[in-house]
Amino acid sequence: MTSKMGVIQLFICLGVILHIGPLFSSATSPGIQAVFNHTYSGNVSAGNEKLYTFTHNTSMDEAIRFQFLSEDAVPDFPILLVVKQTRSVLSYTVPYVSPDGQKYGSVSKTLCPDSSNLNASVEETIIVVVSTSSAIEVNFTLTGMFVDDFNLQSNKNITFLSDPSAPQYYQYEFPEGVDMVMVRAKSPDKACAYLSVQNAKCPILDGVSTVRYNEGFFQTMTKQAAITVTRDMFNGSDLFFVVVVVHSTNAMCDNTFKTLSPLEAAHYTGSSKQTKNVTLTVERTLDSKF
Ligand SMILES: *[C@@H]1O[C@H](CO)[C@@H](O)[C@H](O)[C@H]1NC(C)=O
Ligand SMILES: *[C@@H]1O[C@H](CO)[C@@H](O)[C@H](O)[C@H]1NC(C)=O
Ligand SMILES: *[C@@H]1O[C@H](CO)[C@@H](O)[C@H](O)[C@H]1NC(C)=O
Ligand SMILES: *[C@@H]1O[C@H](CO)[C@@H](O)[C@H](O)[C@H]1NC(C)=O
Ligand SMILES: *[C@@H]1O[C@H](CO)[C@@H](O)[C@H](O)[C@H]1NC(C)=O
Ligand SMILES: *[C@@H]1O[C@H](CO)[C@@H](O)[C@H](O)[C@H]1NC(C)=O
Ligand SMILES: *[C@@H]1O[C@H](CO)[C@@H](O)[C@H](O)[C@H]1NC(C)=O
Ligand SMILES: *[C@@H]1O[C@H](CO)[C@@H](O)[C@H](O)[C@H]1NC(C)=O
Numbered sequence: 001m002t003s004k005m006g007v008i009q010l011f012i013c014l015g016v017i018l019h020i021g022p023l024f025s026s027a028t029s030p031g032i033q034a035v036f037n038h039t040y041s042g043n044v045s046a047g048n049e050k051l052y053t054f055t056h057n058t059s060m061d062e063a064i065r066f067q068f069l070s071e072d073a074v075p076d077f078p079i080l081l082v083v084k085q086t087r088s089v090l091s092y093t094v095p096y097v098s099p100d101g102q103k104y105g106s107v108s109k110t111l112c113p114d115s116s117n118l119n120a121s122v123e124e125t126i127i128v129v130v131s132t133s134s135a136i137e138v139n140f141t142l143t144g145m146f147v148d149d150f151n152l153q154s155n156k157n158i159t160f161l162s163d164p165s166a167p168q169y170y171q172y173e174f175p176e177g178v179d180m181v182m183v184r185a186k187s188p189d190k191a192c193a194y195l196s197v198q199n200a201k202c203p204i205l206d207g208v209s210t211v212r213y214n215e216g217f218f219q220t221m222t223k224q225a226a227i228t229v230t231r232d233m234f235n236g237s238d239l240f241f242v243v244v245v246v247h248s249t250n251a252m253c254d255n256t257f258k259t260l261s262p263l264e265a266a267h268y269t270g271s272s273k274q275t276k277n278v279t280l281t282v283e284r285t286l287d288s289k290f
Contacts, residue, residue, distance in 0.1 A: 043138060044138055044140065053127055063113045066081075068141070073134070095107070192220065196244075
């Protein structure tokens with residue numbers, strides 16, 4: 001039941017991606033030459049979209065994250081955000097409405113780092129197009145930033161916050177001579193989440209419904225989870241992604257798991273949103289050769 005819904009959502013996502021073409025050719029304001037670490041305030045309405053251009057030199061150690069907030073955007077006339085990179089396009093709508101009908105006006109996503117130019121650092125232009133079909137002007141803020149600690153270090157903790165509209169992921173590279181590690185996640189709170197390890201390939205599957213379709217492995221977690229990762233799980237690749245996706249309800253982690261019917265999603269409750277504080281560690285296990 002849920003997986004069926006997941007597949008449908010995946011197709012809706014693909015549909016959105018396939019239809020963004022006209023966005024780039026339609027009339028757009030000249031655009032803003034944007035910098036990272038700065039919060040831009042703007043407003044959009046139907047026929048009046050905003051365009052931001054970010055430029056940076058690529059590095060395999062870095063990942064870029066966009067944080068977008070709009071308190072006023074409504075699910076029926078959402079803001080459509082399209083992030084265009086050299087080789088890929090990411091699009092999503094704000095507010096994010098979770099499967100159980102909660103509305104999140106704040107959405108954060110990490111762009112998949114382009115591993116196809118692992119060595120060469122090239123200057124890349126990222127274009128963010130903000131549009132809506134709302135006739136009423138809707139205000140928003142947009143911040144582009146680099147993810148702190150994107151490269152996980154062996155035996156070193158990192159702590160971050162995540163919520164259903166702000167999935168997080170990091171990468172880990174097996175050091176030479178290490179063939180097996182343990183990815184461990186701990187949390188002081190009981191919010192239900194998925195911990196997933198995935199092939200370091202784009203697109204990254206960081207949605208509650210898509211995270212299950214990757215070629216890697218996932219576990220449901222509340223206070224802790226651990227996954228053993230070996231090199232051969234990813235075809236001998238040195239790199240893999242560690243993904244944390246928080247659920248909007250704790251149903252997935254309850255023993256009394258019951259599938260939500262689509263009818264229950266019809267009301268946008270907006271109450272009791274979940275935020276999870278997660279500490280991640282990649283431990284070199286004793287079996288590792290040194
Ligand atoms: C953004 O801010 C972080 C610290 O908050 C800093 O480490 C980083 O260098 C800044 N990046 C740019 C491009 O200014
Ligand atoms: C919308 O943004 C424009 C600039 O982009 C600004 O001049 C205008 O005052 C804003 N409107 C509102 C209602 O904030
Ligand atoms: C990228 O690197 C080149 C050469 O090192 C430099 O001239 C340019 O300013 C850099 N671009 C950015 C956005 O940092
Ligand atoms: C990256 O550079 C290193 C040495 O600088 C080289 O050994 C390696 O083959 C390069 N990798 C790719 C994918 O070009
Ligand atoms: C937009 O305007 C509303 C009031 O109309 C305000 O509460 C909100 O903070 C503003 N900014 C964003 C990003 O929604
Ligand atoms: C990492 O966090 C765990 C608990 O989450 C703690 O037991 C451990 O001591 C921490 N390790 C370091 C090196 O801080
Ligand atoms: C695994 O590696 C082999 C040889 O390196 C390659 O032919 C195959 O396509 C790879 N499979 C995947 C799923 O990447
Ligand atoms: C997350 O939890 C750790 C302890 O596990 C705490 O030190 C840290 O302040 C918390 N972070 C936030 C943002 O609540």
